[in-house]
Amino acid sequence: MVIGVARAEEPATGLTGDLRELQRQLFAARRAVNMFGSNVNQAAAAANATGELPGWAVEAVQLCAHAVARLDQVTALIDRRLR
Template sequence: MDSEQPTPPHKGRHRAHNRPARPHAVLLRLSDEEKTAIDVAAEAVALTPTGYAAKAAVAAASAGQASSEATGDLRELQHELFAARRAVVMFGNNVNQAAAAFNATGQLPDWAADAVRLCAAAVARLDEVISLIDRRLR
């Protein structure tokens, strides 16, 4: 008689192992529902639950770094927009002063042409920032 026991089916393939082995281990404590969710997800992609959890953790950590870089980019754009806003507010003040001077004397102040040139430069820079945001959103 043949006394061989049938081999249990594999629940998932093993990830490629590095040699020497990876030096760090992380212990996860999961509820029954969380463990079941990982088991189901791992089986769906033919990985062991440990392999699946490791890949998911590394992917989440990498996404966090990308998110941090994106936040830095947004902060840079925010500073540009603040600078453009400041320039527009300053131009508004210049227009009010120029209008007051014109009403009083009938002539525009000498500095009015410089103020208009600076405003045009601020609007051009604002257009660049808007284009940059548009390109990044595509």
């Protein structure tokens, strides 16, 4: 069963399923924050070339703020479960 769960052949249940979901959420938030770093580099290059930030920069900052807020939520959830 453990090998089946690890291979996602069998549904995860109980604590394993909870941890798997938390891990998925953390990876998604991490990916979003990494993408933001790439967007900052692109925005800086555009600003240096044109003297103005691209219009999408505001949305990128909002997406990063959302990802960080989600990280805070998942961290708090983990903290509550560990107590």
